[in-house]
Amino acid sequence: MDMQVWRPRLMSGQWFSHLPVSLQDSLLAAAHIRRLLPGQRLFQRGDPPCGVYAVLEGSVRIGAVNEEGKEALLSLIEQPHWFGEICLFDSQPRTHDAFGQGHCVLLHIPQAVMLALLDDQPVYWRQLALLMSHKLRLTFINLEQLSLMPAPARLAHRLLMIAQGYGETESPRRLLQLPQEQLASMLSLSRQTTNQILKDLQGQGIVNLRYGEIEIVDAARLRALAII
Numbered sequence: 001m002d003m004q005v006w007r008p009r010l011m012s013g014q015w016f017s018h019l020p021v022s023l024q025d026s027l028l029a030a031a032h033i034r035r036l037l038p039g040q041r042l043f044q045r046g047d048p049p050c051g052v053y054a055v056l057e058g059s060v061r062i063g064a065v066n067e068e069g070k071e072a073l074l075s076l077i078e079q080p081h082w083f084g085e086i087c088l089f090d091s092q093p094r095t096h097d098a099f100g101q102g103h104c105v106l107l108h109i110p111q112a113v114m115l116a117l118l119d120d121q122p123v124y125w126r127q128l129a130l131l132m133s134h135k136l137r138l139t140f141i142n143l144e145q146l147s148l149m150p151a152p153a154r155l156a157h158r159l160l161m162i163a164q165g166y167g168e169t170e171s172p173r174r175l176l177q178l179p180q181e182q183l184a185s186m187l188s189l190s191r192q193t194t195n196q197i198l199k200d201l202q203g204q205g206i207v208n209l210r211y212g213e214i215e216i217v218d219a220a221r222l223r224a225l226a227i228i
Helices: 003-010 021-030 086-090 111-120 122-148 151-163 180-187 191-203 219-226
Strands: 032-036 041-043 052-065 071-078 097-109 175-177 207-210 213-216
Touching: 003 021, 003 052, 003 097, 021 111, 021 122, 032 052, 071 180, 086 111, 086 122, 097 111, 111 122, 122 151, 151 175, 151 180, 151 191, 151 213, 151 219, 180 191, 191 207
Parallel strands: none
Antiparallel strands: 032 097, 041 097, 052 071, 052 097, 175 213, 207 213
8 A cells, every 4th residue: 555645644743743744754654554353452561663654544552551450551652643752762661551432444554664764764753752742741730630639620631732733733623532431541530530530620511422423512601610
């Protein structure tokens, strides 16, 4: 398959669309398609580096599971996000588990191929650093909110961030494919607390709840709650 057919979808993301055209072309030329079934594992914590990925369809669940089987969900990576770049910098094992959420189509550039490209054009390392630093910035924000913000404000902020593709997309979505238990896990809240906050928001006409979905009805009021 000619990877150029995926260029329009990738161009909807801030990171890829701001790359030099020569790097865009090189990434597409080096990539191949990887498909995941619902719940299929892409990699797990401790696995050796396997390259970088971009989500084209579906989403990828990033998290970890303890010995008791409890999962800590860090994020759901949706199109057109790229991920997996940390291992390019340190060549260390994967830090978390990654599973397909629904049927997934991924663009995959293997580790050795990506490193060869960067060795040939070292100037492109800066672009990968920008991808990683954006995620590091979001991590600091989330850690601060976990310590300082009340649960309703944290939940509101996370819904807005997901709707905006964590800064990757220009047009926010209204409808989020997001089960409440996964939102609760991302926020380190109980399922009951998350449900109560969402019910309160629905009662105020700010969101609308359906099975496995959260619709943002009034983004302005949700944003006002997020900055308390």
